[in-house]
Amino acid sequence: QQPVQSPQAVILREGEDAVINCSSSKALYSVHWYRQKHGEAPVFLMILLKGGEQKGHEKISASFNEKKQQSSLYLTASQLSYSGTYFCGLGEYGNKLVFGAGTILRVKS
Amino acid sequence: SQTIHQWPATLVQPVGSPLSLECTVEGTSNPNLYWYRQAAGRGLQLLFYSVGIGQISSEVPQNLSASRPQDRQFILSSKKLLLSDSGFYLCAWSVGQPFEAFFGQGTRLTVV
Numbered sequence: 001q002q003p004v005q006s007p008q009a010v011i012l013r014e015g016e017d018a019v020i021n022c023s024s025s026k027a028l029y030s031v032h033w034y035r036q037k038h039g040e041a042p043v044f045l046m047i048l049l050k051g052g053e054q055k056g057h058e059k060i061s062a063s064f065n066e067k068k069q070q071s072s073l074y075l076t077a078s079q080l081s082y083s084g085t086y087f088c089g090l091g092e093y094g095n096k097l098v099f100g101a102g103t104i105l106r107v108k109s
Numbered sequence: 110s111q112t113i114h115q116w117p118a119t120l121v122q123p124v125g126s127p128l129s130l131e132c133t134v135e136g137t138s139n140p141n142l143y144w145y146r147q148a149a150g151r152g153l154q155l156l157f158y159s160v161g162i163g164q165i166s167s168e169v170p171q172n173l174s175a176s177r178p179q180d181r182q183f184i185l186s187s188k189k190l191l192l193s194d195s196g197f198y199l200c201a202w203s204v205g206q207p208f209e210a211f212f213g214q215g216t217r218l219t220v221v
Contacts, residue, residue: 002152032209041199041212042153087153089210095141095160095203097210101152 001026003090005100012078012107020073020103022088030091031064031071035084036102042087045073078107111136115200115213122220128173128187130216132200135181140202142183143210144175147197159183195220 003024010018022031030049034042048064048071059076075082085102092098115132122128134140144156146169155168157175165175172191176184183200200213 041214044209044211047209089153091208094166095206095208096155096158096166097143097201097203097208098155099145099153 002098003088003100005086005088005103007103008101009104010106012105014079014107014109015077016107018075018078018105020075020086020088020105022071022073022100024069024090026069026090026092028064028066028069028071028090029093031062032089032091032097033062033071033073034087034089034099035082036087037084045086047091075105078105080107080109083107111202111211113200113202113211113213115216117216118214119217120219122190122218124192124220125189128185128190128194128218130185130198130200130218132183132185132213133181134202137181137202137204139180140204141208142177143201143203144183144185145199145201147199149196153199156185190220192220194218 003022006021012018032047033045036042062073064071083106085104087099087102089097089099112135141160143158145153146156147153157167159165159177162177172187174186198216201210203210
């Protein structure tokens with residue numbers, strides 16, 4: 001079953017912050033975050049493996065609440081290069097990887 | 110280093126024609142392989158994934174099929190394409206635990 005992402009789209013000005021949420025009705029083994037630029041393949045950002053884990057990647061970080069079956073991606077002080085579609089993926093038993101519908105992020109100058 | 114090759118990059122096919130998309134991975138052994146489809150402006154839909162030669166799990170039992178004839182080769186096929194098969198097809202691979210998936214550059218398929 002697909003994870004549910006919110007919001008569907010967000011528009012920011014440079015320097016503003018954003019949060020993208022990902023939730024699942026199934027138990028989570030791992031949460032994967034990817035960014036896709038228009039017309040290109042998705043690029044891996046980070047993976048979170050256990051509840052309570054937080055990771056950072058430059059000004060992009062994420063958390064994983066295993067109990068709530070949720071993960072959030074935090075983008076701080078956004079830059080134009082952050083524009084794209086962000087996908088959360090859920091790693092399931094047997095190395096299955098299922099993605100949400102994506103969140104379109106647009107950063108304006 | 111590992112690389113993934115996916116071809117062709119673009120394809121225009123008439124309705125009812127067959128389809129064969131190929132994906133190969135270099136530089137790793139026994140990868141997990143995935144086929145995803147992305148309709149215009151939509152999310153990544155998992156079509157098939159494989160954890161080994163001859164082992165295919167189907168998520169979308171429509172008119173598509175997948176095969177893995179060799180360890181690092183994954184093929185997506187159709188006997189008769191439908192208009193609804195149009196989209197951006199992405200192959201991906203992963204290995205080990207924890208795993209991160211790496212995507213090929215994709216094939217943009219237009220069925221006319």
